Amino acid sequence: MTLAAGAPPIPAGLTHDDLRRIYYYLRLTRALETRLTNLYRQGKVIGGLYSSLGQEGESVASAFALERRDILSPLIRNLGSMLVKGARPVDVLRQYMAKAASPTAGREMNIHFNDLNLGYLGQISHLGDMVPVMAGIALSFRMRGEDRVGLVYVGDGATSTGTFHEGVNFAAVMRVPLVVMVEHNGYAYSTPTRRQAAVERLADKALAYGIPGITVDGNDVLAVYEVTKSAVERARSGGGVSLIEAVTYRRRGHAQHDDQRYQSPEEVARWETNDPVDRYLQRVTGAGWIGETDVAEIDAQVEVELDAAVADCEREPLPEPETALTGVFVRPATAPALWFRGLDG
Amino acid sequence: MTLAAGAPPIPAGLTHDDLRRIYYYLRLTRALETRLTNLYRQGKVIGGLYSSLGQEGESVASAFALERRDILSPLIRNLGSMLVKGARPVDVLRQYMAKAASPTAGREMNIHFNDLNLGYLGQISHLGDMVPVMAGIALSFRMRGEDRVGLVYVGDGATSTGTFHEGVNFAAVMRVPLVVMVEHNGYAYSTPTRRQAAVERLADKALAYGIPGITVDGNDVLAVYEVTKSAVERARSGGGVSLIEAVTYRRRGHAQHDDQRYQSPEEVARWETNDPVDRYLQRVTGAGWIGETDVAEIDAQVEVELDAAVADCEREPLPEPETALTGVFVRPATAPALWFRGLDG
Amino acid sequence: MAEVTYLEALRQGMWEEMVRDERVFLLGEDIGAYGGAFKVTDGFLERFGANRVVDTPISEAAIVGAAAGAAHMGLRPVAEMQFIDFISCAYDILTNYVATARYRAGLATPIVVRGPSGGYVRGGPFHSQMPEAAFFHTPGLKLVAPATVRDAKGLIKAAIRDDDPVIFFEHKFLYRRIKEDLPEGEDLITPIGEARVAREGHDLTVVTWSAMVWKTLEAADQLEREDGVSVEVIDLRTLVPMDTDAVMRSLRKTNRILIAHEDTRTGGIAGEIAARINEEAFEWLDAPIRRVTAHDTPLPYAPTLEDYVLPQASDVVAAARWLLAY
Amino acid sequence: MAEVTYLEALRQGMWEEMVRDERVFLLGEDIGAYGGAFKVTDGFLERFGANRVVDTPISEAAIVGAAAGAAHMGLRPVAEMQFIDFISCAYDILTNYVATARYRAGLATPIVVRGPSGGYVRGGPFHSQMPEAAFFHTPGLKLVAPATVRDAKGLIKAAIRDDDPVIFFEHKFLYRRIKEDLPEGEDLITPIGEARVAREGHDLTVVTWSAMVWKTLEAADQLEREDGVSVEVIDLRTLVPMDTDAVMRSLRKTNRILIAHEDTRTGGIAGEIAARINEEAFEWLDAPIRRVTAHDTPLPYAPTLEDYVLPQASDVVAAARWLLAY
Ligand SMILES: Cc1ncc(C[n+]2csc(CCOP(=O)(O)OP(=O)(O)O)c2C)c(N)n1
């Protein structure tokens, strides 16, 4: 495909193909979450359901700034980042539906799973804990002289945790190749950011660690890409840790069961007009980088893929009960079944 | 006593009597630590011994900026602050020597003790933990509309802890009346500050919390007093939390057993010429605010007091064994003695 | 009398204590405007104001530490952990600072740390924990775990009035699943440290607490129905201090004892109870003391797995039959 | 053969593993230039360089978390807690992240977290803890606590080679107080999960570990001398996985058993051991299982108080006599 006549150059060294792929992941994220919402309403999701509606832009764009060998650690609203890294929609569905074939064999929920070969580490619920762990992963890159970078996501709320602080400080002192992405989406559950931190810009957190801190419009996909890319390059070239504040907005409640009573309808509406996917589409089609047919093709492809994924997943069984006992340790490989289970109830 | 002829005005609203009292506490701190060192060498101190040599200035001056009703939380090198608040030298000796009559009845060591009426809270060893606790004390002041302020000390090393972060952030968001005094004394045990934090000025930690951060020469007694006083006033008038970085130096090892191999003799010697007590004396006698006889009188008074304290303490017994069982709970008041203790060994 | 849920009983208990004693205040994440993740504090902000219903940053250590500081100054803080699983982030400050404050420094620290605990709700490994054993071991902390609506109210009120620090394990499975008539206007207090005979019986004693009380009662009914045996069920209600006497009394009657808890087996509280029984009532035992507990794994998410790992009523039945046949 | 201390044995073990396997590295506070608060890592920085001997900020959670991350990538971190008391600051990350990593996500996390533990050294409440029980309860963590010089070396080497996370409790009272001849050049490995018969006997079994092994041996000598009885002493060496079989074997010989540990009583590991014995060997017991432990208080500083709160050899003697007379 050649550049449309008169189209401006694509920024940040991206190619047409990159732009199409970015759109694919944006669309895939949103469409997958739509499917999940439907499945949730049908009672097929076992636990809670979390939405990243309105934040897909920064998840996808930041992950897109990594190389395949780099590792990221997503949070609950970073489905997009995981998809960019190669996580398969069917596995996400399996996780939410606790299927035996899910990446965690039904042990963990939603997007709490990992594939270190593809380059994503699974989170635990305890906010902040992934920061020290990613500091250690980045430390291992530095120690071995590997040309790799880590990217860790934290919410505005998670910046209040002790482990966030210990992890960022540790990484900064050791100058490990790590990028810390603070997703400032206005709320931590019901708590507005001003009750979480007394700073205007969460990027100022960086000042306490002697690392660069930069604020970016989290709903501007290309801007997030550029900022992340340069932080990643800085890390890769030995410049150490950077912190990025991506300003965005959580348009749904904390989880499906949340009535959002603390978010004003006007506020939500205002952010609806600032949707990252819409903005991206306008930008890339407006500039002539992607054509309407590209978009339609991708939209269709996503639906086909998801149809297949949902169908595959729905057919699958839950895990066998006894499988619960394996893998607590390498040795012994299986925990003993308790004595009363052998008896006649 | 009248102003010496031609003497410049005393800064920061201090009186002659204040200056004499400050000198008294400086001298008392240093002399008490000298006594403790001797007792330690004689094997009379039960556990380790920690010295604040070279840091007495900031401890005394900052505590002096508080009102009696205010509460501070000292660390191991803030003996001076506790003395200013009214802690008695004999109690410090008793603590180090684990006497029954010590404020903790032999349960805790060194200056880990408190008197909330006098206005100091006892620390625990786990660095950082006192910050949230003091945030809560300051919160109680704010909730009740009391005209009181809290002051919490932390070392450069302790700023790396998760509890420091959670506590300062919590306090900042709640705008409680709290002053955080970061004692930048060059080391945390053997670790130089550059391996603890990647910032030049620890005062920059304040930027992450949206509170003022100011760096002061910690060996300039009057400067520390002024800076603390204004932070305290800010807190008292509803302005919330401030962070002060007092730059000083730990001239002895972490504790008596530390050979200081990681501190160069030149560095230590350089700081010896910047002794806070010497500087203070030069300043206040040089300006004619305190006379040589005042100084001699105070020096003598301190020695007399300490002679008595040491003599009193040395005579005292250790606690009775069974007293170990009381006070774990209010109810039950006494833990049971274990069954084998009643038997015939 | 009005029929209320376990959750409503907790609300009422806290509400009444806040009305009664202005030193009582609440702090935690999302407890104000949102009313808490489970709505236990719904309406409190409106009634008691932001000074007494304090929304905090996500900082469990600071929440507990600040509660302790405020308690030293004479207040009576009730701190919510959004899920009790996150209490692990305050482990240091609870075990080192709070638990020792009175002993080492004579400091009064009357705080309550409460939160939704326990499994059977498909919460996965980090929203289903029952971490009593993590604190049971530390002298200086009282542990409370009500099983009934009445005790939810009576114990939260007692915990708030208690002069020692209390960790209060609410069972989230019970929040809206059990109901009971509670007297209105009466100042309901369940004394801390007293077990309750949840069901009288003479063939076998089962010692348990929290949601397992209900599974055990179900098992006891089945055993009565199908085997004609009479099971006595002791609901401990508080784990520290523990009413060991009540256990011994029952054992001396039945001579057979089973301990059932939801927590994992190794290092769970049943071990301590078994040791005490063995020490204090060895001669009264006609059979070994046995334990029904969860398996020694993290708690998995899938229903098939969770149901397998956690103890069920049928497990109590099986274990009881084994003991009765011994 | 050369006579070495317990501390030197630990040094040698870590040194040899670092020479053998370049994936092994150390991290912790003051372990480099200073060689650690107790000098366990003295000389390591000079030999292995700053890339493999990493001085860290005062951040126990970050130390353990970073160790876990590095371990996922194939390294073998050995993290020092300056005093094991500070491991409480890493409680969340150890119990929630590290312990579950394999189970919930198939992640390899071969880390060792080690540090000076235990009392009898006038260290006061925050430099004397023996917090085994705090982690004993969490599936997924191995716990090791050597009593002898030989096992200090053999177990630290085994721990570093183990593919699971290991918490390694060194007893600081033993660091420089015990010595033993160790063979030079031999690759000394003590298998994790195997108890050791520290002393053979046939009248009574005492199960114990770490520094209490020495107090128990002292007591056993006295009992032999004064009462003519023969006490078998089992040194567990590893608490998870526990060699319960070794305990049962000994009990079937002696029919009387005492469990002795330094930790506080309520919720201490002795409770679990007692429960297991009762379950698995009830019919072999001629007397109740009894426990010798510390009192249920924080550990006070004054020598008179510390000596009273902690269990002593004389307590083992008294308890043994009681059991033998039963
Ligand atoms: C340590 C800890 N405390 C509390 C929680 C409960 N919790 C889960 S998500 C959440 C809000 C997170 O907000 P934020 O970090 O801003 O992320 P967002 O949901 O906005 O993406 C809370 C309080 C938790 N998971 N971990």
Ligand SMILES: Cc1ncc(C[n+]2csc(CCOP(=O)(O)OP(=O)(O)O)c2C)c(N)n1
């Ligand atoms: C959480 C925690 N980790 C480790 C220690 C061990 N430790 C005691 S003092 C100290 C150094 C403290 O340095 P700093 O905070 O700078 O205070 P300073 O001694 O210089 O006054 C360390 C590491 C501790 N007390 N608490």
Ligand SMILES: [Mg+2]
């Ligand atoms: Mg948020």
Ligand SMILES: [Mg+2]
């Ligand atoms: Mg320092």
